Amino acid sequence: MIVWLASYPKSGNTLVRSMLAAYFFSKDGIYDFELIRNIKQFPKSILFESMGIDITNEKEVIRNYIKVQETFNKKNSLQFLKTHSYLFNIENNAFTDLNNSLGVIYIVRDPRNVVTSWANFANVSIEDSADSLISNYRFGGDLYNPDKAEKSLVYMGTWNGNYNSWKSFKHQERYLLIKYEDLIDNRELVFRKILKFIHKLQKKKFILDQKKFHNVIETTDFQKMKSLEKEKGFFEGKTNLKTGKKIPFFNLGPKNDWKKLLDIEVKNKLEKAFKKEMKELNYL
Numbered sequence: 091m092i093v094w095l096a097s098y099p100k101s102g103n104t105l106v107r108s109m110l111a112a113y114f115f116s117k118d119g120i121y122d123f124e125l126i127r128n129i130k131q132f133p134k135s136i137l138f139e140s141m142g143i144d145i146t147n148e149k150e151v152i153r154n155y156i157k158v159q160e161t162f163n164k165k166n167s168l169q170f171l172k173t174h175s176y177l178f179n180i181e182n183n184a185f186t187d188l189n190n191s192l193g194v195i196y197i198v199r200d201p202r203n204v205v206t207s208w209a210n211f212a213n214v215s216i217e218d219s220a221d222s223l224i225s226n227y228r229f230g231g232d233l234y235n236p237d238k239a240e241k242s243l244v245y246m247g248t249w250n251g252n253y254n255s256w257k258s259f260k261h262q263e264r265y266l267l268i269k270y271e272d273l274i275d276n277r278e279l280v281f282r283k284i285l286k287f288i289h290k291l292q293k294k295k296f297i298l299d300q301k302k303f304h305n306v307i308e309t310t311d312f313q314k315m316k317s318l319e320k321e322k323g324f325f326e327g328k329t330n331l332k333t334g335k336k337i338p339f340f341n342l343g344p345k346n347d348w349k350k351l352l353d354i355e356v357k358n359k360l361e362k363a364f365k366k367e368m369k370e371l372n373y374l
């Protein structure tokens with residue numbers, strides 16, 4: 091069964107995936123970028139192509155979301171899938187259903203920090219970045235592969251629309267909300283909470299592997315991953331199409347402070363658009 095790792099982009103999804111990948115897919119809990127390949131992105135072009143689905147046909151792709159997910163569940167094991175999509179239902183075609191989804195871990199981050207991080211990653215202005223958070227945004231293809239920009243559309247929606255949509259899992263007690271800020275401030279406490287939630291979904295007794303846990307916390311520190319990217323590169327990083335230079339994936343991280351980076355107009359624009367949700371999350 092699938093456990094979704096859902097979020098708006100640049101909200102801490104990579105950190106959560108890295109920690110889970112190190113804990114579940116390594117012998118010792120020591121993180122390496124290759125481990126994250128065990129957690130697939132959805133939707134992703136190759137998943138549909140392998141089933142003979144025409145990925146240039148948007149409607150056909152949407153109609154087959156559930157069918158593709160069923161292939162994961164044939165493995166009869168815990169499957170983590172990462173997505174930036176909102177939990178939509180388009181013309182009676184659902185993004186997922188409870189038959190295929192065990193639960194969701196939703197990662198959220200203060201949109202005032204998301205906007206600056208997305209601007210750096212997407213190589214756009216902060217103003218354009220803010221517009222994408224507020225608009226019903228979607229992008230094409232693999233997020234980290236601009237060559238496939240026309241394929242496998244990802245429907246992100248608005249920042250608050252994305253956040254609100256996944257709450258439907260809350261009613262089935264299959265929903266865990268993780269704030270990026272809490273994860274940064276107390277990674278041990280929050281990661282333990284995540285692991286307990288996963289075991290609860292599986293109806294298994296929670297027994298913590300202390301050695302693995304310690305190594306995960308130690309090796310997924312932001313600065314260590316930033317150094318690892320400098321040393322080995324990171325396949326989810328992007329290239330500036332104008333300069334040909336790599337855009338660091340691990341840029342500011344915890345040091346990304348909207349108070350220092352946002353002008354008053356963008357700040358007010360985001361706070362007005364997302365006032366309800368930001369209050370709910372104690373960002374305002």
